Every structure is written in C-alpha cells, then in structure tokens.
Amino acid sequence: MDKNRVEGTKHEVKGALKEGAGKVTGNHAKEAAGNLEKNAGKVQKEVGKAADDLRKNKH
Numbered sequence: 001m002d003k004n005r006v007e008g009t010k011h012e013v014k015g016a017l018k019e020g021a022g023k024v025t026g027n028h029a030k031e032a033a034g035n036l037e038k039n040a041g042k043v044q045k046e047v048g049k050a051a052d053d054l055r056k057n058k059h
Contacts, residue, residue, distance in 0.1 A: 002052045008045030
C-alpha cells in the first residue's frame with residue numbers, strides 16, 4: 001500500500017475532527033482549516049491509490 005494512502009487517510013480524519021470541533025465551538029477559521037485538510041487528505045489518498053494501481057498493473 002502506498003504511503004500516500006495512509007497519510008491521506010490520517011489527514012482526512014484529522015481534518016474532519018478539526019472541522020467538527022470548529023462547528024461545535026463556532027470557530028469558522030478552524031472549521032474551514034479542517035475542511036481544507038480533510039479534502040487535501042482525500043486528494044492525497046487518491047494519489048496513493050493511483051500509484052498502487054500503476055504498480056499493480058505494471059507487474
């Protein structure tokens with residue numbers, strides 16, 4: 001498994017938690033930062049998935 005998939009998942013979870021905390025506390029900056037981190041994690045995870053697919057199809 002590509003490390004980008006693992007790191008992307010970590011960022012996705014961390015971002016979701018940060019976004020939720022921002023919503024609960026009414027901190028719009030924290031909510032927005034969490035949303036950005038969550039979406040960046042999704043992208044990173046997809047990059048890792050593509051790398052895994054490339055390696056799998058190469059062999």
